[in-house]
Amino acid sequence: MGVIQTEALTKRYGSSSGVAALDGLTIDVDAGVTGLVGANGAGKSTLIKILLGLLSPTSGDARVLGHDIRTEGEAIRTAVGYMPEHDCLPPDMRAIDFVVHMGQVSGLPAAAARERAADVLRHVGLAEERYRLMGGYSTGMKQRAKLAQALVHDPALIMLDEPTNGLDPAARDDMLALVRRIGHDFGIPVLVTSHLLGELERISDHVVVLDSGHLLRSEATQSFLGDTGVVLVEVIGDAAPDGTPAQARMGEALAARGVSCRARGALIEIDPDRRDGIPEEQAAAVHDALRDLVRDTAADLGLGLVRVQPQTGRLEDVFREEAAR
C-alpha cells in the first residue's frame, strides 16, 4: 500500500477560474525517499499543507498512510512529522526543552519525550548545543532543530519542505546525507521538496516533478538518470586549410556518413536513430557500430578523439522538454 496517494487533487484560490495551486494531481508515493521538485510556486508547499489537513482541497481525494485527508486529519497528523520551510523556532527556548515539548504535544509521555528528544538531537548533530537558546543558532543548526522536532515522535512518514534552504555546501551535504539516512537506515518514508534539481537526484529513490500545479513526471530516479542513448563526442586537432575548426570538420564528416548530430558547445551531440523496435541482441551491435564509426571518422580526418561519452539524463531535461513542447 502506498504511503501517499492522491487522485485528481485540485486547489484553486478564488473563483472557479482562479489560480490553481494544484490542478488534478494524481500521484502515488511509496516508501523510501521521494523528492518533490518544482519551481517556487509550483505547488509543493500547498500539497504538503493539504496532506496535513492544514488546507482543504477544492476537489479530489488523497490518502496518507491509509487515512483519508478530509475525515482522518488527526490520525494523519499524529503519525506524520513536518519540517516547514519558514522560521518556526522560538528564539528564547532551549533546543532540548523545545523538542521535548513538541514531543509531548505529539502524544509522547513525558519521560519518553525527554529520552527521545535527547536521542533525536544527537542524531541530527545537535548533541552539544542542545542546552543553548535557539535564537543564537546558525541557519544550519536551526534546520537541524526543525528536523529534530519532526522526528521526535517516531513518525511513520516525514515531510521536509526545502530542508537545505540557506545552508552552505558542507551543511547541505550533511543534511542530504541525513535525509537519505532517515529514508533508508531509519526506515521512515520521506517526502522532501526542493527547487534544486541536482540535490534531489542524489538522494531520492523516486521523483515527482510539478510545474504550476500540474504533474510533469513521476518516476523512479533511475529512469531519469539512465542512459539516454545520446552520445557526446569531443575531438581535438588542427583546423582545415579553409579555417573550419576541428569540431566542425568532424561534424560534417559524421553527417556525410549518415549520423544525425549537432553541435553543443565544444562537443558534438549524436542522437542515434530510434531504437524502439530494435531487439536486445541487435541493440548492442548498433551501439558498438556507432562507436566504431566515430573512431574511424576521427582517424580519417587525423583528429584526436578526446571523448566518447554516453550522456546520462538529468532532471533539468524534464523541464526543458516541457518548455520545448
Next chain:
Amino acid sequence: MNPTISRLALRGLVGQRRGLVLVALPALLVLLAAVVRMLTGEPVSARLILVEVGLAVVVPLVALLAANGVLGPEIDDGSVVYLLSTPVSRYVVAASKWLTAAGVSVVLSSGGLAGAALAGGVSSRWVLGSAAAGAIGAVLYTALFTLMSAATRHGMIAGLVYALILERAMGSLLTGIRYVSVQSFTQRLTEPVADIDLPVADLGLGYAVVAAVVVLVVGVGAAGWRLQRFQLKGDE
C-alpha cells in the same frame, strides 16, 4: 535630528493596527465627553473627563504606544541593526525617533484633550488648559518611554508599571511620589499656562520646570546612550 529617520519612524507608526489603536484613544475620549454632555445637557466635569480620564489615562497610553512603536518593533525584529550600522550618531537616532513619537503624541493628546473639552462644553480656559496639558504631557511622557523602549525589551510593560502602578496606584497612597511623577510635573506646569486648578498636590513650580527639563534631556539622552551600547542578541 535626522529627518529621514523621523520620517521612516512616522511611517512605521501610522501603519495599520498601531495607528488604529493610537487614534482610537483620543477619539473615544472626545466621544465620551460628547456623550456625557448630551446626557447631562450641561458642561461636563472638567476634572472628571479631562483630568482623570484624559490626562491621567489617555495621554500616558498614547505616549507609551507611540514611543514603543518607533523603537520597539525594530529592536524586537533585529532590524535595528540596519539603522545602527549607519554613520548617524546614536544620539541623533534617539532624538529623531523621539521627535516622531512626541510629534504624534502631541497631535493626538493635545488635539484629543482639546477636542474633548470642546465637545464637553467647558470654559475656554479649560480648552486651552487641556491642549497645553496634552502637549506637555506628550512631550515628557514620550521622552521617558523612549528611554524605556531603548533600555529594555519590556519597554511597554515598564511604561505601564510606571504609569499605572507607580503614578496611579502608589501615587494615591504615597504623596511623595509626586516628586518623581511625570503626571504631577505636567499638571503643575499646565496650571499657570491656562490659569486653572489641577488636582496636583503641593509642588513647587520651579521644581516642576527643572524636573521636566531633566526628564526630557535624560530621557532622550540616555536612550541614545543605550543605543550606543546596544548589543544584538538572539535571545531574551
Next chain:
Amino acid sequence: MTTEDRAGVIHDIGYRPYRGPRVSRWGIITGLLRHGALSTFGFGRSGKAKVLPFALLVMALVPAIVFVGIISFLGLDSELLNYAGYQQVTSLFVIMFVAAQAPVLFTRDLRSGVISLYLARPLGPATFALVRWASLVAAILAFVVTPLVIMFVGGLAAGTDVGEELPRWLVAMGGAVLLAVLLATVGAVVSSLTTRRGLAIGGSIVVLLFGLGVTAVLQEVGNEQGQETAATWLGLLSPFVLVDAVQHGLGEATTSFEAPPDDAATAAGMLLVALTAAAVGLLLLVRRYRGKGSR
C-alpha cells in the same frame, strides 16, 4: 575531509523506533493546558520572566491577607470580607497580568512561527486555540479565586459563621470564574490579532482599563440623569462591571458600582449577552488559528 572532522557531526548510533504507549487526545490537551498556564507565570523561560507575574499576584493577594489579619486581630465585623467586591480592589493588577501575559500564549506563537508546528500536530487549530484560551482562564483564576479562598478560610479560622459566609462566598466564586472567562477572551482575541507583543499589551490595556474607566464615568452620569436602565446595561462594556452586576442581580451580593441591575431578569439578560459575546470572540480566535495553518 571526512564528516568526523567537522563540529556538529552526525553520529550513526542507530535509530530506535518508539513502540511505547502514546498519550490520548485528552492527555495531550491537559498537558498543553498545564504547560500554557505555567508559561503565563514565566515557567519554561528565564528566571526574569517570573518577576512580573508573581509580583502582580502577590499584590493581588495582599488586600485579602490584610482583611483576614484585621478580622483576626482586631475582631471587626465580618462584613469586611466583601467577597463580591474584592475584584474591584485588585482590578488594576489583574488587568496588567492579562495584558502582559496573554501575549505569551498567543502573540509569541504567531511571532516565532511555531504555530505552524502546533497546527501540524494531532490537536488541530480549533482545539489548540481553545486549549490556549483555557490556559489563560486557569492562570487568571489563580488571581481571582485565591484571594477569595484566603478570605473565606481565614475568616472561618477567625470565627466567622459558615452558614452566613458560604452563600456569599459561593456567589463571589461564581463571579470570579465568569470574570476569568471574560478577561481571558478579551486578552486572547486582542493578542491573537497582532504579532507585536508591545501592541498586544497596549491593546489589551486600552480595552480593559479604558473600558473600565469609561464605563464607570458613563454609569455615574447616566444615574444622575435618571437613565438608570441605560446605565445598568452600560455594564456590558467592562467585564468587571458586568460581573459585579450579575453578582448583584442574581446572587444578591453587594455592589461596588453605581448602577447595578435591580432585578434578576436584567442581570440574567446581561449575563446572556456577555456569554454570547465571549462565544463570538472564541469563534474569531478559532477562525484566526485555522487561517494561520494555511499560510
